[in-house]
Amino acid sequence: MERLPGFRDFYPEPLPHQDVWSADARQFIFDTWRTVARRYNFREYDGPPLEPLELFTTKSGEEIVGQLYNFADKGARNVALRPEMTPTLARMVAAHERNYKKPIKWFALPQLFRYERQQKGRLREHFQFNADIIGEADPAADAELIALLIDTLRAFGLTEQDLVIRLSSRNAWHDFFKHGGGDMAHEYAFYQIVDKLEREAPESSDEKLRALGFSLEAVNTFIEKGAPTVELQSILDNLAARGLRSFAKIDYRVIRGLAYYTGVVFEAFDAKGEFRAIAGGGRYDNLVKLISGDKVNLPALGFGMGDVVLLEILKSRGRLPQFDSHVDVFILIEDEALRPPALKLTQDLRTAGFAVEYPLTPAKSDKQFKRAQELKAGFTAKLESDSYVRIRNLKTREEIVAGFADAANHLK
Amino acid sequence: MERLPGFRDFYPEPLPHQDVWSADARQFIFDTWRTVARRYNFREYDGPPLEPLELFTTKSGEEIVGQLYNFADKGARNVALRPEMTPTLARMVAAHERNYKKPIKWFALPQLFRYERQQKGRLREHFQFNADIIGEADPAADAELIALLIDTLRAFGLTEQDLVIRLSSRNAWHDFFKHGGGDMAHEYAFYQIVDKLEREAPESSDEKLRALGFSLEAVNTFIEKGAPTVELQSILDNLAARGLRSFAKIDYRVIRGLAYYTGVVFEAFDAKGEFRAIAGGGRYDNLVKLISGDKVNLPALGFGMGDVVLLEILKSRGRLPQFDSHVDVFILIEDEALRPPALKLTQDLRTAGFAVEYPLTPAKSDKQFKRAQELKAGFTAKLESDSYVRIRNLKTREEIVAGFADAANHLK
Numbered sequence: 001m002e003r004l005p006g007f008r009d010f011y012p013e014p015l016p017h018q019d020v021w022s023a024d025a026r027q028f029i030f031d032t033w034r035t036v037a038r039r040y041n042f043r044e045y046d047g048p049p050l051e052p053l054e055l056f057t058t059k060s061g062e063e064i065v066g067q068l069y070n071f072a073d074k075g076a077r078n079v080a081l082r083p084e085m086t087p088t089l090a091r092m093v094a095a096h097e098r099n100y101k102k103p104i105k106w107f108a109l110p111q112l113f114r115y116e117r118q119q120k121g122r123l124r125e126h127f128q129f130n131a132d133i134i135g136e137a138d139p140a141a142d143a144e145l146i147a148l149l150i151d152t153l154r155a156f157g158l159t160e161q162d163l164v165i166r167l168s169s170r171n172a173w174h175d176f177f178k179h180g181g182g183d184m185a186h187e188y189a190f191y192q193i194v195d196k197l198e199r200e201a202p203e204s205s206d207e208k209l210r211a212l213g214f215s216l217e218a219v220n221t222f223i224e225k226g227a228p229t230v231e232l233q234s235i236l237d238n239l240a241a242r243g244l245r246s247f248a249k250i251d252y253r254v255i256r257g258l259a260y261y262t263g264v265v266f267e268a269f270d271a272k273g274e275f276r277a278i279a280g281g282g283r284y285d286n287l288v289k290l291i292s293g294d295k296v297n298l299p300a301l302g303f304g305m306g307d308v309v310l311l312e313i314l315k316s317r318g319r320l321p322q323f324d325s326h327v328d329v330f331i332l333i334e335d336e337a338l339r340p341p342a343l344k345l346t347q348d349l350r351t352a353g354f355a356v357e358y359p360l361t362p363a364k365s366d367k368q369f370k371r372a373q374e375l376k377a378g379f380t381a382k383l384e385s386d387s388y389v390r391i392r393n394l395k396t397r398e399e400i401v402a403g404f405a406d407a408a409n410h411l412k
Numbered sequence: 413m414e415r416l417p418g419f420r421d422f423y424p425e426p427l428p429h430q431d432v433w434s435a436d437a438r439q440f441i442f443d444t445w446r447t448v449a450r451r452y453n454f455r456e457y458d459g460p461p462l463e464p465l466e467l468f469t470t471k472s473g474e475e476i477v478g479q480l481y482n483f484a485d486k487g488a489r490n491v492a493l494r495p496e497m498t499p500t501l502a503r504m505v506a507a508h509e510r511n512y513k514k515p516i517k518w519f520a521l522p523q524l525f526r527y528e529r530q531q532k533g534r535l536r537e538h539f540q541f542n543a544d545i546i547g548e549a550d551p552a553a554d555a556e557l558i559a560l561l562i563d564t565l566r567a568f569g570l571t572e573q574d575l576v577i578r579l580s581s582r583n584a585w586h587d588f589f590k591h592g593g594g595d596m597a598h599e600y601a602f603y604q605i606v607d608k609l610e611r612e613a614p615e616s617s618d619e620k621l622r623a624l625g626f627s628l629e630a631v632n633t634f635i636e637k638g639a640p641t642v643e644l645q646s647i648l649d650n651l652a653a654r655g656l657r658s659f660a661k662i663d664y665r666v667i668r669g670l671a672y673y674t675g676v677v678f679e680a681f682d683a684k685g686e687f688r689a690i691a692g693g694g695r696y697d698n699l700v701k702l703i704s705g706d707k708v709n710l711p712a713l714g715f716g717m718g719d720v721v722l723l724e725i726l727k728s729r730g731r732l733p734q735f736d737s738h739v740d741v742f743i744l745i746e747d748e749a750l751r752p753p754a755l756k757l758t759q760d761l762r763t764a765g766f767a768v769e770y771p772l773t774p775a776k777s778d779k780q781f782k783r784a785q786e787l788k789a790g791f792t793a794k795l796e797s798d799s800y801v802r803i804r805n806l807k808t809r810e811e812i813v814a815g816f817a818d819a820a821n822h823l824k
Contacts, residue, residue, distance in 0.1 A: 001464065001466065001467050001470070001503050001703060001704075001705070002464070003459065003460055003463065003464075003503070004460060004462060004463065004464060004485075004489065004491060005487075007459075007460035007462060008460065009457075009458075009459050009460070009504050009507075010456075010457055010458040010459070011457055011504065011508065012455035012456065012457055012512075012518065014511075016508035016510075016511030016512070017507075017508055017511075020508070023455070023456045023457050023458055024455075024456070026458070027456060038767050039762040039765065039766065039767050039768065040762065040767075040768075041739050041767055041768070041769040041787070043424035043435070043436075044422075044424065044435045044436070044439060045421075045422055045423055045424055045435050046421075046422040046435055046438070047415065047419075047421050047422070048415055048416060048419035048420065048421070048537065049461065049523065050416060050419060050481070050493070050525070050537075051415065051416065052413065052414070052415075052416060054413065055413055058413070069462070069485060071483030071484075072483075073416075073481060073527065074527050075417075077416065079416060081462070091413055091415070092421050092423065095421075095429075096423065096428035096429055096432070098428075099426075099428030099429075100424075100428070101783070101786065103772060106424065111461065113462070115485065115486050125460065125462075136772055136773070138772065138773050140772045140773055141772055144772060147759070151759075151762065151763070237752075238755060241751070241752035241753070241755040241756055242755045242756060242758070242759040243756060243759055244759070291413060292413075293413070327453050339653070340649075340653035341653070343650060343653040343654045344653055344654060344655060346654070347559070347563075347654040347655055347656070350451040350452065350563065351563070353451065354451065355450050355451050355452075355453055356451065356452075356453070357453040360515060360548055360550065360552045360553055360556060361548070361550045361552055371513070374513065375453070
């Protein structure tokens, strides 16, 4: 029986096949995400992977249904696997925001699902690091969030040679569109043309822009000029004070596809431009209001960073650690009469916090030793009697005989 | 907009409402599960939360469909949210077992889903710690797995006064049924009657047993005698060698409802019997063969421990830590001219691994200090100039003025 196409199995390393994913690498990524988020005083939250369908259509319109895993449950509720986390966050914040001091700084590591026509290697689920700041309209919040994004990628060992944060602003484009005489009813259509500039033929973009009263030339001039708004300048200055200025640049080609962004938007890319975006985000000051049915009105912003592109980049830059299957101590049982004290020693060392393995059933000594090596054990511990053990450091080859009570002290 | 009934929202502590769950407690439970599993050299794996429906019906028969979140996806595949992890594990092991040394010791922390008629407080999803040993038929593997179960609960601070592991054996019941002249075609029906003994009226159980040629009296005598099989005795001896014997007792009332168990079965309960089972498991030596379509045949056993009952017990026993929202350092910015160096100090300390918070926007000093206290900051750091900072230990009230480069050394 096979898993569903577009879904992943995560195995312990070393990986048995090129078609499966590393559970160890996933945990390494999750641990790093959590560690950096906590340094920034972001608190973890989570919601259900299954939500009312309406939560997503309210935010994104009915078109999104075509990309969802949606169905009617046995209680005839229209439900969907979450394709993104922001609607759930907005729902949760709207329900209980009064109990939290503003700004709320929260993060989550949800698994997200999208039904897309199957393309080779195209996934239908991924994990995402979502970080959001809610309740602060000042660009200082945008800078704090972008600093978290940069620091998260730095924590993986990526440098300013590897990365670029492309900063842009819906406000800048709004002004361009308005002052250029655009019909405000077509503002979002205009954003979508800009969003596709890098992927579409210039003639096609120009034609679409002209239908709205603009030209590709005017748009390109605006992009090339890249004059920061007051807001963007304030973010750049803030990043400069932190020593992170060199990671960011103004790039108005970034505008983000989703309708709900309202202000600053940004994307993180590898500097060489070999990969898809590592992360993207921006301000969505109206979304909490929309999701809460006008009950709560809070400015907000956030980003999402997926695990798939990140993992590709870490691999290509040699930034993934070696995930050796390893234990601290392997207990050698050469005399089966000593198995009971060996089990006692195993228990004592595990209780003391060591990762300990031993042969579950009788085995030849050379086979036991080989297994200890395969597991990259730091030490072997061979029972000399029911209370003494010979401890061997497999790196230095030093040996010492210790009483059980003293054994833990020789395992560092 | 509301979340779906039976699903949970996880918020940061302190909790805003009794109807939501603690993301901090969840993470504490996950961390403890992972820590103990690793001490036992169990490696983490995961599979998709959505699987082909057939994976679950192959294992459990068509009846299970009534309890599943199942639907046809947009590619007309019959799929279901996983109600348990074992079929996925069997599928993954069957696919790549040749690449792993036996016994395979793996764990996972999946979220599982069951559609059940809504009852007050009844959940439709939960998280489970699943640990399995695959490829070892010897009871030494059962003992290792049960030791992991006991140690996991001990790691939460639960003691032998709090816990009991009820050990039983399908083999013992098989012999009882066979030697009592039972018709082997009704063996599983017999197990199901035994499984319900504690929940059903004695007359009703007796009637059902008599239809199979047994009596409640004979069954109760067998249970009361509780004579361990050779296999169970070997497990008890093994646990005794580890110093864990006092946690376990033979209790043949435990038989586990699922059809696929083949040998030793067990459940963990609170000693007072106030709560539902904390964990349950046993041997399923034929399942990998079944799931792999006879391609792979490996003995196996495992347990699952849910997060919901565990959390109830930890609460009732006062074993949950205080989840203070807290940071290491709160930076006080009383002179806005010093905001840029304050951002630099924030960055430096975060890079050094500290959790650091600061006022995003200008605020009065008493408000800043109050926020530092709310966050249970260990220290405040008030900038004296663009390179010197006054560090105050909020517990001891000691103060010291340090240069930026030296600040980290005064934060322990």
